[in-house]
Amino acid sequence: xxxxxxxxxxxxxxxxxxxxxxxxxxxxxxxxxxxxxxxxxxxxxxxxxxxxxxxxxxxxxxxxxxxxxxxxxxxxxxxxxxxxxxxxxxxxxxxxxxxxxxxxxxxxxxxxxxxxxxxxxxxxxxxxxxxxxxxxxxxxxxxxxxxxxxxxxxxxxxxxxxxxxxxxxxxxxxxxxxxxxxxxxxxxxxxxxxxxxxxxxxxxxxxxxxxxxxxxxxxxxxxxxxxxxxxxxxxxxxxxxxxxxxxxxxxxxxxxxxxxxxxxxxxxxxxxxxxxxxxxxxxxxxxxxxxxxxxxxxxxxxxxxxxxxxxxxxxxxxxxxxxxxxxxxxxxxxxxxxxxxxxxxxxxxxxxxxxxxxxxxxxxxxxxxxxxxxxxxxxxxxxxxxxxxxxxxxxxxxxxxxxxxxxxxxxxxxxxxxxxxxxxxxxxxxxxxxxxxxxxxxxxxxxxxxxxxxxxxxxxxxxxxxxxxxxxxxxxxxxxxxxxxxxxxxxxxxxxxxxxxxxxxxxxxxxxxxxxxxxxxxxxxxxxxxxxxxx
Numbered sequence: 225x226x227x228x229x230x231x232x233x234x235x236x237x238x239x240x241x242x243x244x245x246x247x248x249x250x251x252x253x254x255x256x257x258x259x260x261x262x263x264x265x266x267x268x269x270x271x272x273x274x275x276x277x278x279x280x281x282x283x284x285x286x287x288x289x290x291x292x293x294x295x296x297x298x299x300x301x302x303x304x305x306x307x308x309x310x311x312x313x314x315x316x317x318x319x320x321x322x323x324x325x326x327x328x329x330x331x332x333x334x335x336x337x338x339x340x341x342x343x344x345x346x347x348x349x350x351x352x353x354x355x356x357x358x359x360x361x362x363x364x365x366x367x368x369x370x371x372x373x374x375x376x377x378x379x380x381x382x383x384x385x386x387x388x389x390x391x392x393x394x395x396x397x398x399x400x401x402x403x404x405x406x407x408x409x410x411x412x413x414x415x416x417x418x419x420x421x422x423x424x425x426x427x428x429x430x431x432x433x434x435x436x437x438x439x440x441x442x443x444x445x446x447x448x449x450x451x452x453x454x455x456x457x458x459x460x461x462x463x464x465x466x467x468x469x470x471x472x473x474x475x476x477x478x479x480x481x482x483x484x485x486x487x488x489x490x491x492x493x494x495x496x497x498x499x500x501x502x503x504x505x506x507x508x509x510x511x512x513x514x515x516x517x518x519x520x521x522x523x524x525x526x527x528x529x530x531x532x533x534x535x536x537x538x539x540x541x542x543x544x545x546x547x548x549x550x551x552x553x554x555x556x557x558x559x560x561x562x563x564x565x566x567x568x569x570x571x572x573x574x575x576x577x578x579x580x581x582x583x584x585x586x587x588x589x590x591x592x593x594x595x596x597x598x599x600x601x602x603x604x605x606x607x608x609x610x611x612x613x614x615x616x617x618x619x620x621x622x623x624x625x626x627x628x629x630x631x632x633x634x635x636x637x638x639x640x641x642x643x644x645x646x647x648x649x650x651x652x653x654x655x656x657x658x659x660x661x662x663x664x665x666x667x668x669x670x671x672x673x674x675x676x677x678x679x680x681x682x683x684x685x686x687x688x689x690x691x692x693x694x695x696x697x698x699x700x701x702x703x704x705x706x707x708x709x710x711x712x713x714x715x716x717x718x719x720x721x722x723x724x725x726x727x728x729x730x731x732x733x734x735x736x737x738x739x740x741x742x743x744x745x746x747x748x749x750x751x752x753x754x755x756x757x758x759x
Contacts, residue, residue, distance in 0.1 A: 560585070
């Protein structure tokens, strides 16, 4: 049950009328202005008058009260008489907006208003854009994003505002203002910091967005094309586009697109690409009024076709990379090389860009130290093996084969490694270990060469194999100052359900440092990359 509103009360006419009634009941009450100096009473006259007034007071009091009560009941504006509440009035800061043609407003409009109340105060307002749905607010201004009907370039929207006072009374004649609107042009933007640039191995990723001053939800279509190729529709809600070159030969090429981190290529085939030449991606968007944005252009990208079945990925200096590349020259493998030791060569995104580059190859050989690098897409730092971990995990899940050689240090966080690579941790102990020239890395599986260093190696860190990994190599370590632990430095993992097919090999020592026996390092790479991974 609601609380009844407090009545509004009239003016102070009651006091004025009461004095008049008392004067009529007691004629001796006269205005001093009606008396002269000769009328001034003596002391005896005053006493006599007082006695006479006392005798008549009781008789005159009752009629006065009755007359006063009757008069108050009849008077309509005396104090204590409730009166009807007056409704508030509402006012907009503008009375009219006389704009036409190109000068019409866009769909984001800021308006202000106020209310007045003669017998109270304003507690809130209600605002409507259609005269049917009203939204309550205590504010006196707001920004409105107004929609233009689909297919129309202009529209008129009527803004209505009504005030509500402290008695709950609503302005019966809300303030109104016609807002003449014109559709704003949508905008397509390709993020230059979030796209592949320079030369890439068959894959490029772009980050983009479509927006509209009339509201991003009014963007209903987006299209993309390469160079002078065909415009193809792309989803407006997919901000990450990765294009993968189709297999083929020749200078002209086509590509298919992957949305976000999806694991499959879309069926649409983009034409117009040129291999080993700069390629430009164009994107445009359209809104509900069928108005197209200006075309935005990405930075140029040179697509190179993969030429082999092995991708060598380096996160080490060029001297280290050359040692491995030289050791691979005697194999029968066709090799592509990707130097990630150069910051400009880092992929726009590890996933999906790096993953789809890797996916073009049957085998990967990755070597890198524990030095942290900057992830350009997130601004975070990590080791190369840690950053590429999720992409490599997807790569091996899809059947890819992986050889990794790296090194650990005592402060390295192996969390990104566990699960992706066949390791569960590293051996931690006081003291230190060394690998001297007359010691070696020896295989725990027959048929593989022993490896010796050219000089004393310090700072080695054995690893803890994962539960599904097989110990592959151990180091003949010299233990100093109380060091204790296992000496496993190499492990391998087999393909799920296929115990004879090696899919991953991982070393926690950098193999280029074990080049003391001529032919041993090339022989090991041949055995793993050619023989073990030949399935």
